[in-house]
Amino acid sequence: MSPHLPSAAAAELPERVLRFVRETVIPYEKDPRNHGHGPSEDLVHELRSHAREAGLMAPQLPAEFGGHGLTHLQTAAVFRAAGYSPLGPVALNIMAPDEGNMHLLERVATAAQKQRFLRPLASGDMRSAFLMTEPDDGAGSDPSMLRTEAVRDGSDWLISGRKWLITGAVGAGFGIVMARTEERATMFLVDMDSPGITIERILDTIDNSMPGGHAVIALDRVRVPADQILGEEGRGFDYAQVRLAPARLTHCMRWWGTARRAHDIATDYACRRQAFGKPLIDHEGVGFMLADNEIELKQAELMIDWCAAVLDTGAKGTHESSMAKVAVSEALYRIVDRCVQVLGGLGVTRDTVVEQAFREIRAFRIYDGPSEVHRWSLAKSIKRRMKEHRAS
Incomplete structure (x- = not known):
């Protein structure tokens, strides 16, 4: 069954x-x-x-x-x-980041790690963080620039470095920390109340939907037992792809719903609000914007479902999720931007959720890889396929 x-x-x-x-x-x-x-x-x-x-x-x-x-x-x-x-x-x-962390733990964690970390995370009794992005010329869109290091100390590891834009760190019970080891990058399950972890500050960002905000964190010789390595030592970048491909898509799914809400609000307003003797929606400048929203919502929905179906085949979906991330994030941004425009002055106030939708989806175009990085990755794939075709 x-x-x-x-x-x-x-x-x-x-x-x-x-x-x-x-x-x-x-x-x-x-x-x-x-x-x-x-x-x-x-x-x-x-x-x-x-x-x-x-x-x-x-x-x-x-x-x-x-x-x-x-x-x-x-x-x-x-x-x-x-x-x-x-x-x-x-x-x-x-x-995010809990949903992506659940996905990763379910696929990579040991039975003991699932019991300790995944079960309370799944029940909603604990939150988590994912500590990969770094300031100071460290890892960002290019994870190979990872500067945070983990060194052996007996049967333990000591992790030192700085991370930033760490979503949900304040109030998190544990974090998945990416650090460079002698065997390349490794993921560690780290209790966030461990000695040596300092939350330096909470960044003021344009988005504000995620509990705990986005933090800058210092790690100073944070001691982590060897049994809290997630998966195998040295396979951190591999596991990042296990997490990131589906996580990009689930971002698209969630923010599609928010864009739909903004569109519904703008449509209701355009049908009620009168200007120059008729409802706003009867003016082509407004009605056509809402029509374009309907088109792009459907296109984004189809892109999401196509990519989800690919993942359901068991494929990694890295290429497909990159395409979805670019296409959906940029389409949703155009949709909410039109909604602000349709609402006029009301659209830039917090009297409706449209203003927040605009801010959140603008940020979505950057996190989990900005559009430019995904396009660069897709271009490399196109070039590789062409080389393979010519060689065959």
């Missing part, structure tokens, strides 16, 4: 999630605990208590970790529904 949720039940789940987001989550958007560095821990716990009651926590995970065992394609519809509010993914425990 397939471990995945049967298709009939999976088809009903997105509607359940969308109803939950509309009725339970959206009223929290104006909550004062939803502030400039993301929702507070108290708000996160409250939202997740509602999701638990509704049976909607981390639905993509296997049943043994409390989920519904969704395929990537089934996950796409559910995550799009959850993204209808920026708080929806937080409530369902499918927000």
Whole structure:
């Protein structure tokens, strides 16, 4: 029997999630605990208590970790529904970086590591961080520039370096730390309250949907037992691809829902607001923008589903996820930009969620690889294929 949720039940789940987001989550958007560095821990716990009651926590995970065992394609519809509010993914425990970390732990961690780290993460009782990006000419879009080092000390490792733009570090129970070892890059599972970890500051960024914000972190001889190496020593870059290809796509899924919400708000406004003797939508300048939104939402949805279907075949999906990341992030940005324009002055206020959608999706065009890096990677693949074709 397939471990995945049967298709009939999976088809009903997105509607359940969308109803939950509309009725339970959206009223929290104006909550004062939803502030400039993301929702507070108290708000996160409250939202997740509602999701638990509704049976909607981390639905993509296997049943043994409390989920519904969704395929990537089934996950796409559910995550799009959850993204209808920026708080929806937080409530369902499918927000970055936790969702990507769950995916990686499920595939790479030992049984003991899953029990200690994945189980509380999946239940929503613990948050996590992913510590790879560095300042000071360190790793960013080019991971080979990794400067953080781990050196052996008996049966332990000592990790030293600096990381930045580390999402969710404040309040996280553990982090997955990428560090250079004598065997190339290695991933470590590190308790965030370990001696030697200092959160230097929380960066003020244009996005604010993720709990814990984005931090700058110093690691000074942080001691980590050898049994907290994630996977095999020296395979950190390989595991990064295990995590990043699906994570790029789930970002697309979640932010598609937010762009859909912005479009719905703009459409409702354009149908009600009168100017020059008729509703705004009857003016071609406005109506055509909304028509373009409909077209690009559908194109983005199809791109997401195509890439999800590729991942469901067992393929790595690196090439496909890069294409989806570029196409979807840029399309969603154009959509929310038009929504701001349709709303006019209202669009630049916080009276609607459209202003936040604009900021969040602008940031999405950079994290998990800016469009230019993905295009560069795709161009290299095109060149390689052409060389192979000429040689054959």
